Structure formats: structure tokens, C-alpha cells
């Protein structure tokens with residue numbers, strides 16, 4: 376598969392957008408016309424129409440190169456977005472192996488990995504990287520293994536360690552997050568880092584999710600979809616930079632909703648790592664403009680209904696208060712009240 | 723943004739003297755003294771013979787009990803400096819106790835954890851003011867003794883809303899710019915943590 380990588384920006388002039396083909400592969404997060412938190416995990420196996428975001432388990436798309444450039448800019452301004460506690464080195468190597476193997480196997484036109492014992496050779500053509508190194512010897516790479524490979528992989532990454540019947544967020548590369556801080560949360564356990572989430576604790580969602588994850592098996596990854604909304608195609612909506620992006624929320628007008636307002640979907644996958652027994656949590660972020668979303672009639676109808684009927688606690692937590700009414704109004708033009716088919720895929 | 727009973731905030735369950743510990747290290751700030759006196763009332767004073775006290779603030783009422791050792795530091799950082807050295811050379815059978823304000827408890831815990839002590843094993847009791855130690859999520863600077871929300875970050879000057887989200891590693895609550903959407907519209911500080 377030969378992907379044509381876009382030249383675009385996720386800041387300042389915000390030139391990022393989706394090609395018509397890319398719209399069709401958007402992982403739309405709503406399987407019905409309403410939304411509430413649940414333990415929404417399913418096996419991470421290929422699904423959907425050909426070319427959908429679930430085709431390859433580590434997805435690479437047309438935004439790859441531009442997203443990696445944006446990540447480099449974030450890290451230059453704020454190195455604290457990438458941190459690993461000292462006991463996570465083995466899990467870092469596990470992560471490097473997983474991401475290199477998947478990208479090389481599924482996108483041979485763009486990546487290749489050759490192994491000769493512990494002598495590895497990695498080629499990343501879109502980024503013009505050719506690296507020989509010794510697996511297990513961090514001094515043979517220009518960065519620590521997690522940072523090295525996640526500077527070349529789309530999505531945010533958390534590596535969680537498993538101890539005392541808990542999961543601990545002990546490493547991560549987090550530059551495209553929906554308003555949470557790795558620097559603040561690193562070292563916390565599953566219940567602690569989910570502390571700010573409303574309603575879900577009381578519903579027992581986190582108790583059940585944790586129990587499930589503690590038994591996650593190697594070779595049987597799982598996925599879930601999470602979502603929020605972002606003004607402009609901005610990847611870095613971190614709390615650190617909140618004063619830089621909060622004002623965007625006030626720039627939405629009835630005329631520019633279609634272009635400014637984005638549905639932000641996180642395709643999250645969870646992988647048991649072989650040597651360290653840690654879990655890799657991949658948070659792959661997809662942005663779609665309202666005017667792109669409504670080109671799929673089913674998604675337009677459904678998102679209108681979801682957003683209109685969203686519980687107030689979620690509106691507040693996701694930071695939608697300022698622009699939700701205007702967006703619901705705009706989307707209503709695309710909802711004729713017709714029934715929608717179940718499931719997330721376009722009709 | 724305020725979450726009652728948020729899971730990231732530690733629960734301070736009380737000093738509860740461990741009868742099996744061979745050595746007790748108490749770190750006490752201000753009104754934390756009262757928590758120790760309450761223990762003596764309910765459990766007797768036998769544990770004092772194997773107890774060392776590191777205090778900030780007046781500790782004359784503890785001195786009167788004649789514990790094995792008592793030392794008073796002029797400020798918290800000085801107490802932490804000595805504590806670190808003590809814990810680094812510590813042997814098995816040691817139990818750490820902390821009582822005082824939340825900011826003090828957090829900072830002592832931080833040192834204890836860095837010295838390899840399991841945080842679950844540390845006995846804590848919150849005494850004194852509700853004031854919070856807060857980290858600015860933007861500049862990462864920490865401001866101690868925050869009584870209002872919003873408050874002005876002592877490092878970068880932004881007006882910060884104090885959240886309930888708490889980091890044990892940083893020993894602080896999180897502060898987030900309150901008027902980022904419309905700069906200059908920050909509400910007046912309100913006494914929240916007296």
C-alpha cells in the first residue's frame with residue numbers, strides 16, 4: 376500500500392484536512408444514536424470496509440509525516456511530554472519491537488526491519504531514516520527506545536506497568552492528548568489517573584475495565600473508541616498549552632462551524648508486552664471537520680443526535696459548553712429524522 | 723472541575739501506632755502534635771521509647787513526653803533533608819508516621835517513597851489548615867499554602883483554578899488557568915481551603 380503523505384500543519388495556519396478517501400476510513404465512535412460511558416472493549420482484529428482504520432492493527436495514514444513533524448515541535452518546546460521511569464527500560468524495548476514489526480509488516484513500501492540476532496536494521500522511508508542498532512543496547516540509538524520509535528509512530532503512547540493487582544502509568548509519549556498531563560499523571564495507578572472522569576467511577580466502569588485489563592493476554596490486543604471535540608485541527612490540546620488553545624473555542628460562528636469544529640476520535644488499543652509483562656496503551660487520534668463528517672449521511676444524522684442529547688456532565692468534562700449549541704444547530708440541517716443503521720460503519 | 727472523593731487524592735486514615743515496628747519515625751508539623759498526643763491517650767506511651775520525632779513548629783508538648791529522640795527543624799526543607807539521610811540508612815522494622823497539613827504530608831511522603839518505602843505502609847493524619855500545595859500545569863511551578871481558588875501562580879502569574887486532581891509524585895494538586903478562554907475575566911479569589 377502506497378500512502379500519499381500530506382504536507383500540512385496542525386497549528387498556526389491549520390492546513391490539515393482529510394482527503395475524501397480518508398474520510399471514509401475515519402473511526403466513527405458511535406454505534407447508536409446516543410452516548411454514555413461503558414466498558415466498550417472489543418478484540419483488536421481487522422474489521423470494517425476495505426481500507427478502514429481497523430485494517431492494520433497499528434494504523435498509518437496520510438497524516439503520518441505531518442503528525443511526526445508536529446510531535447517534534449511539541450517536544451522541542453516541552454521535553455516533559457516524553458518520560459519513562461527507570462524500571463521501564465525492558466517495556467521500552469518491547470514497545471519498539473511491537474511498533475517496528477507492525478509498521479514494517481503492514482507498510483513494506485514505507486518501512487522495513489531486518490534482524491540478525493540482536494543486530495537490527497530499521498528503515499523509515501517517509502522520514503528518511505536508516506538506523507542500524509543493537510536490540511537491548513540503548514546506547515546504539517539516538518534516543519531511548521520508546522522515544523526513538525514513538526517519534527516515528529502516529530498516536531500517543533502510555534506504557535503501564537502491572538504490580539500489586541494494579542496498573543501504573545510509568546512511561547509515555549503524549550503530545551496529541553485531549554487535555555490531560557503525562558507529567559502530572561506519571562506514576563499514578565488506573566483509578567488515580569482516571570480520577571477526574573465524571574460518572575464512570577459510580578457506574579463501575581473502571582472497576583470492570585481494570586479487572587479485564589489485568590488479564591489481558593499477549594497476542595490478543597483489544598481496542599476501544601473514545602472521543603471529544605476540538606476547535607481547528609489542533610493535535611496538541613494539552614493542559615500545559617491550554618492558554619494557547621482555549622481562546623479558539625470563542626472563534627466559532629454559525630458561518631464557520633463546518634470548518635472549525637472537529638470531532639476528535641481516539642482509537643485506543645491495548646497490548647500485553649512479552650518481556651516486561653507491561654501493557655502498551657496506544658491512543659491514536661483522528662480529527663474530522665464537521666463539513667467532512669456530514670459527507671457521510673449516517674454519521675451526520677447520528678452525531679447530531681448524540682451531541683444534542685449528551686449528558687450535561689460529559690458536555691462539561693469534555694469542554695464543549697461554549698460551542699455545542701451552535702454545532703447542534705448546524706448539524707440539524709443534515710438530520711431528516713430518518714432511522715440510522717446500527718454499528719459504526721458508513722452505509 | 724471539582725470532584726468529591728476523587729480517587730487520586732490520598733486518604734489520611736490516622737497515625738495508628740504499629741505495635742510490631744522496632745523503630746518509629748514521626749514527622750510532625752504544627753497541629754500534627756495533637757495527633758500524637760491523641761495516640762498517647764488511646765494507646766499509652768510505651769511506643770515513645772523507640773520513637774524519634776522530627777518536628778517543624780513548636781513541639782514543647784511532645785518534648786515533655788520525653789521520647790527517645792526529638793529534633794526541631796526551622797523549616798520543612800530542613801526537616802526533609804535530615805529525613806532523607808535517615809531513611810537512606812534505614813533498616814527493616816521501621817515505620818514512618820506523618821501528621822500536619824496536606825502539603826507537609828505530601829512532601830514527606832515524596833521523600834519516603836524516593837527512599838524506597840511503600841506509600842501504603844506510611845501512617846498519615848491530616849491536622850491543621852486545609853491549605854493546598856498546588857502545581858501550575860502550565861509553568862510547572864509549585865505554590866505552597868494556597869487557601870483560595872483561583873489564586874495567582876507565584877512563578878508565572880497566571881490566575882489558577884485549584885482542581886481536586888492530586889499527584890503523589892509531585893506532592894501537589896493541579897492548578898489550571900481559569901480565564902484562558904477570555905483572558906482578564908478571572909473571578910475574584912474565594913477562600914476555599916482555610
Ligand code: HEM
Nearest residue numbers: 412413414415533535555568569571572575584602603656
Ligand atoms: C491502561 C490504559 C489506559 C490509560 C493509560 C488511560 C488513560 C486515561 C487518561 C489519562 C484519561 C484522562 C483523564 C483526565 O481527565 O485527566 C482517560 C479518560 C478516560 N478513560 Fe482511560 N485509560 C486507559 C484505559 C481505559 C479503559 C480500558 C477504559 C474503559 C472503560 C477507559 C475509560 C476512560 C474514559 C471513559 C475516560 C473519559 C474520556 C472522555 O470523556 O473524554 N480508559 N483515560
